[in-house]
Each structure stands twice: as C-alpha cells, then as structure tokens.
Amino acid sequence: MKKILLCATMTSLLFTAAAQNAPELLINDAYRIVTAAQPIPAEEFAATELKAYLDKVTSKAFTIVSEANHDGAPAIHLGQTALATANCASDYGKEEYHLKAVGKNVIITGGRPRGVLFGTYEFLERFAGVRFLSLDFEHIPSRNAIAVPANLDIRYAPPFIYRDIYPGHAYIPGQYRRKIRQNSGGHLPRLGFNENYGSPRGVHSMHIYSADFPKEISWMNKDGDRQVISTPYKGSICFSQPEVLERFAAKVKDYVKQDRARCAETGAPWPVFYVVDQNDCAVECFCPECQAKVKQHDVSGLVIDFMNKLWERVSGDYPDIYLMMFAYHDSTTPPTSSLKPKGNVIVRLAYMDHEFSGSGKVKRDAMFPLSHPNNKPYDDAMTAWQNCADHIAIWDYWKLFNCGFQTPMHNVSAIPGLVRRYRDINAKHFFVEMELGVTVPLTFFDLRYYLGAKMMNDPDLDPDQLIAEYMTLFYGKAAPFMQEFKTYIEKRMAEMDVPLGSVKPEKRPFLDAAFFTTLYGLLDQAEKAEIGNQAIINNIRQERLVVDHAYLHLWKTHNNPLGLDKKAIQQRIAENADRFGRKYFPATWERDREPALEFLCDNMDFPEKSANIKAMPMDGLDFAGHDLVELDASELDGGFPVDDPDAFRGKAKSKGSEGKPDYHAKPFTYGIYDWKFRKYISTANLAKENTPQDEKYHWYYAGRTRVYSERTRLWTHWSWTMNFTFRKAMQNQEHKQLYDVYMSAKLQGPSYVAGSQLPDEVRVDRVILIKVNPNDPPLKQ
Secondary structure, eight states: OOEEEEESSOOOSSOOSSOTTOOEEEEOTTSEEEEOSSOOHHHHHHHHHHHHHHHHHHTSOOOEEEGGGOOSSSEEEESSOHHHHHHSOSOOOTTOEEEEEETTEEEEEEOTTTHHHHHHHHHHHHTTOOEEEETTEEEEEOOSSEEEETTOEEEEOOSOSEEEEEEETSOOOHHHHHHTTOOSSOOOGGGTOOOOBOSSOSSSOHHHHHTTOOGGGBEEOTTSOEEOOOSSSSOOBOTTOHHHHHHHHHHHHHHHHHHHHHHHHHOOOOOOEEEOOOOSSOOOOOSHHHHHHHHHHOHHHHHHHHHHHHHHHHTTTOTTOEEEEEEOGGGOSOOSSSOOOOTTEEEEEOOOBTTSTTSOSSOBOTTSOTTSGGGHHHHHHHHHHHHHOSOEEEEEEOSOSOOSSOOSOOOGGGHHHHHHHHHHTTEEEEEEEEEEBTTBOOTTHHHHHHHHHHHHHOTTSOHHHHHHHHHHHHHGGGHHHHHHHHHHHHHHHTTOSSOGGGSOGGGOTTSSHHHHHHHHHHHHHHHHHTTTOHHHHHHHHHHHHHHHHHHHHTHHHHTOTTOOOHHHHHHHHHHHHHHHHHHHOTTTHHHHHHHHHHHHTTOOOOOSSOEEEEOOOBOSOOOTTOOEEEEEGGGOOSSEEEEOTTSGGGEEEEEOOTTOTTTTOSOEEEEEEETTTTEEEEEEEEOGGGSOSSOOOEEEEEEEEOOOSTTEEEEESTTOOEEEEOGGGOOGGGTTOEEEEEEEEEEESTTTSTTOOSOOEEEEEEEEEEEEOTTOOOOOO
16 A cells, blocks of 8 residues: 655645745635647546546535536646647657746646656646655645745756666556656556557667578678577677668658557557667677678678668668667777768667676776766766767666675665766667566665656756755655665775675675674664654665565575574565565565575575586486476577477577687586576586587486576576576575476587597587486486
8 A cells, every 4th residue: 555644744845835925826725627629548638547546635626627627717727728738838848848837827737648747746746745755655744725925836847868777677657657767667558658669679679670681691600600599698690681671661651551550549658769779788790891890891881780780771761769779888989980870770778787798898896976987988978979879778786686686785875967968969769777676675666666767757956955945845754764774885885995786695794793783773663763654664664674684695604793683584584575575566576585585585595505416418317207398499598599300390599619729629518507596406517528429419417496586597507608598497485396307418619529520519409407306216228
C-alpha cells in the first residue's frame, strides 16, 4: 500500500508558490477542472490525477466537467480547451507543457501525448506541494487552498527526448515514472504511451540484421574466416560489403514502415530513434577492406562511414528519424581522421567502469562525480565527441555490476553533474542502467531514482535543495542521521586511491570496522527518531538491508569485527528483504524468495574449494532414464556457430585462434564458474597425452554443481572466452538441485592433433546436465 505523508506545516524547499509580493489566485473546490471537448486518454487521466491530489491536499472534493457543460466561472482549464486555444500557443512539442493564468482562470495545456499530463504533475508539485518520492511513498501537504501567481506563465519542455533510468526487472509502475517525468515504461494511452525505440530493438541490434546473411558477406574474424552472426554476444558485420549496406537499408525502411502502421492503429507517437548498433562485444571486422578503413579512421570511423552511407539511403524516405550507433567497447574514441557523422546519425556514448577491464579504450570511475580525476578521460572523450558529432545520445551506468555482493556505496553526488554535462553537450537521448535484483539492493536507490529523474527533466534544479527536501520528507525526524549516513559513505569511498570498481569488495580498505560501526550507529539513531512511524522506519530499513548483507558477506574475511550475532542479522535481513522484494518484485518475490534469502543471508552452499578434475574423453555414456537438461548448439550462447556433419544435428559452437598462432598451444581446460557470485565450482584439465587424435566429438565430465544463478556457466579453453549459461536448468522452487555436467567437444588442428591439416579449434555441440543426489556417482563410460 502506498504510504502518504501528511504535513500541514512544512513548506517546499524546492519551489515557491508565487513570486514575492505578486497577487495570487486561491484555488479551492469552487474551481472546477474543465476538460477539452475531445481530450485524449492521457488528458482524461491527467484530470483524474489533478482531482485526486487536490482532493487530498484540501480535504475537499473537486469536480471535473467538460467545457461543453462549464458555466464560465473561474476554473482550471486542462488540455486543449477553447480558453487554452485562445490564449496559448499551438506549436507545443509532444512533452511540452504550458501553465498560464488568464484572469481568474488557470490553464494547464501543452502538447500531445504527454504534455498536459506532465504539466499536471508540475502544477501539483510547484503549487500544491505534492512530492512523488518513491513508488510507495508520497508527500501530500494539507492546505485550505492552492496559491497560484496571478501572472503565472510557464512554458517548458524537457531537454532530453528520451529519458529512462532502467531498474532491471524491478517493477517501477509507468504511472510513477510519469509523475517524475520519465517517458519509458507504461506503454498505455492514459500514460501518453512510451518514447519507444523503433524496431527491431533498442540495443545491440546488428545481429538481428545479419542473422540471415549468407556467409560470403558476413563478418570476418581474426583467423580470416567469415561467420554468420545471429546472437548479440560475439562478432559483428562486414562494413565493406555493398550488399550488407543495401540489406540494412531495406530492413530499416521496412521497420519504419511497419512501426508507423502500428502507431496509426494505436494512436502512439512514431519512434524517432532507430538503433543500428554493435553487438555486446567488439565491433571491428578483420577483412582487408574493413582493416584499411580502420587504419584510415580508427574503429569508430569504420562504423561512422557505414552509418553515413546508411543514412544516405534511408533519409530520402524518412528524414525525421535518427539512426543510432554506439561508441562502445572498441569504438569509444572518435575517428582519428576528419570523418564525422552525417545527417541524423546519432552517436550513443557508453563508457564503462574500470571493473570491465577488457571493455573500451576509455574507462571511468562510475560511482564518483565527473570532476573526480579518474573521470577526466571520460570528460575529455565527451568533449571530443561533441566536436565530432552533431547528435549525441547517452548510455550511462549508475552502479557497479561485478561486485559479487552489494556494499554500502552510492553515486548521489555524481548524478547532478552528469546530467548537466549531458545536457550541455546537447544529448538528445539519456538511458541509465541502475538495475535492482532480488539479490541486488542498492544504497539510496529511491533517492537516486528520484534525483536522477528530476534532474533529467530539469537539469537546472538545485540538487542540494532537492536532496535536502527529499531527506526531510522521506526520513522525517531521522533526516539528519540519514544525511550523515549518506555523507559518511561518500567520505569513506573517497579514500580509494585506485578506481573503486577495480577492487573486489573484500579488498576495499574503507569497508572496515569503523565504517560498519558508524553506519549501524546512524541507522539505530534514525530508527529511534521515528519510532512508531512504520512508513519511515521501512525507508530506513531498506538502507539497513544493504549494510547487513555486506557485513555478512565480509564475515569471513573481516572476522566479524563488531562481534555481532549472525543469526540475528540473518533474521533482520529476512524481514527487510521481504519488504524490499514485495515492493520492487511483487509478481515474482514469492517464487524467488528462498534462493534470494539464501544469498542475502550468506547461506549458500558454495564448495569450499573448486573441484579439480583430471579430464578424460568418455565414450559410450548412457543418458537413458536420467532426468536431464540438454543444451544443443542452438541453445549454447557462447562461441560462433558452425556447420559440422560430425556434430549433433549438424551444428556446433566454435572457438578459433583469433589470429594468434599459439592460442591453442596450452592443454585444453574447462570448468564451471558463477560470474554473479564470483565462485569457482570446478576446473578440468586434459593432458596432452590424453587428447583424442581422431578429431571427433567426445564426452567430458565438467563437475557437479547447482545452478546458483543465471550466470552459472561452463567455460571452455584457457581464455574462458567461449562459455555457456546453464539458465535453462534454473529451478527456483528446487534451487538446491544438484547436476552432473557433461560436455560433448571436438578438439581439432595441429595444436591438439599431430599432423592435422585443420585449423585449431575447440567445438562444442552439446551440454547435458543430469539431476543427481549428493551421493550419486558420476556416469562411467
């Protein structure tokens, strides 16, 4: 249930109701809410929202009437009413709103489909003092009337066309997103639809375009082989093949045509951003023609050259769209030549943290402000792109991903500067990754989401006042302690002398006894200050969840420095996690609860040591009668697809040499690892003398494991660069199920087989997971 905080005495720290000494209109229930003769669903919904909140603020009942039934008395005119048409503009953008006083009337009008709805929420915040602080906590003051300046005339449009703070699988209702002016999520007419991407998808789309390409025009790897790329994890396209360009152009035009036909049926606005960006990996093609362009322009220039030609072929039919490419991974620096994007080619900047050591030429320290010395390369890169491209988009990161477990840290102080910098480089699109998960609570998530959304909508807001007001309203009498909690975490994070993400949590020096002593003390004082106010206590305990979780996961390495009771902490985590799970994951929490609590409470049964397996080929295995999960080549998400008559169903996944003659010189190794929790499960080593010399598929035992997460994977080759998820075998209701894992693999080429004329490759055509009990032995050949 949504928590409503009523406060009769508190005045807004963010907005003033009227200019000093200006005459005011006093809006009370004598004012009707007048709607246009033909409102769209979002304007009808805006009227119901305006009435609902004005009723709560004034404890009176406002009335909604159509202008056809209005008696002409002073009123709030909502939407494109006759009064608005006569006194306001007619050229509003689709999210632009206009608040204007005309005589004793107030007009809330604007563009379609979201302008009037956004104007309504602006009116409620600016003049009624309402605050939408989180999806389940609002501030609604008590007032006899709403004071509005008699000279009111505010026209405003957000600076970013697209605004989305992506929460992962957490449920942030579309209605809440609109209240804080996010325009993603909730693709409904009453919410003004979404600002959607065009088809086929919003990120890593090249593999969709290239999946049906003939091999002859497909991407070339470092070994000189062309490979058809149909997944987003490996490979790219050949940018130099004329047929590739023509196929892309035809598909883009077809996607736009189909999207506009659908929008004509639903009434949704047309998408403007069509994403033609690289897969979730390096984008470079290694054919001679592409390499010549890389030498001339750098990798980003290879992509820009292609996108410019694509724009030339598409813009004649659709001059009003943007073609979006990535500056990501190996394409993060602008061309070394004078080459620039043409027309409406828009470059989306995606610069990752140092935690991703192999991704991107330029790194950043994502949890710190842009002014931090570690972020100067990122700031300089933005300047370089601003000088290169007329149109820029942002793909930002407001969390770390590879921590294994969460610790108290946040980027609250970084958000305002980032938003303003992106506005100043004229970014048109702003997407942020800040995913929650059932096992991933984030410090000050609600504050960061609110602050980010408010600043995205209006970068000129005063962030200090915004944060101070939030703390006062969200934490009440506990605000001083929670403000100190925030500040202390920032102070200790600043002690890092290397990028924070490059250091594992257990090695970060600021996570010491003094850190946890201070945080626990502040949380205790905060709860004591608001004892009896369960809504605010819940807000405080959401922060305690992260502290408790981190303390438990550091228990072994830090030796319980505060002498706390583990069972008491685990019980507290269970209670707070239940609130967290039901708040953000209402549809799945009951299903996911048990495995989530197991991890949050540090009760997972990871092996004490990784199993070391002496690998041997195993022939004649009999899987009949076993309860198993089978993954064939179509379900193996790593490696490159190859046709192989020896393989199961004629298909396999392959790992080549990447242009390195000694890439397969080492003995073949493989194993099981969980990337989410950073745990080794098993490692298998195949001695050279035991390597089959027939260049055929053989079964190999990979070890016994649970599927701990969607990132429990089988890795192959010493480089680990061909690995496969066990996601298909995940069972939340039986999450402790054990599996024995078997892999069918072929080793070919002279590094494995003496005298072989084939190229060095590891090929995998099947993986089988057999359900076992703890005392069951592995299969024998």
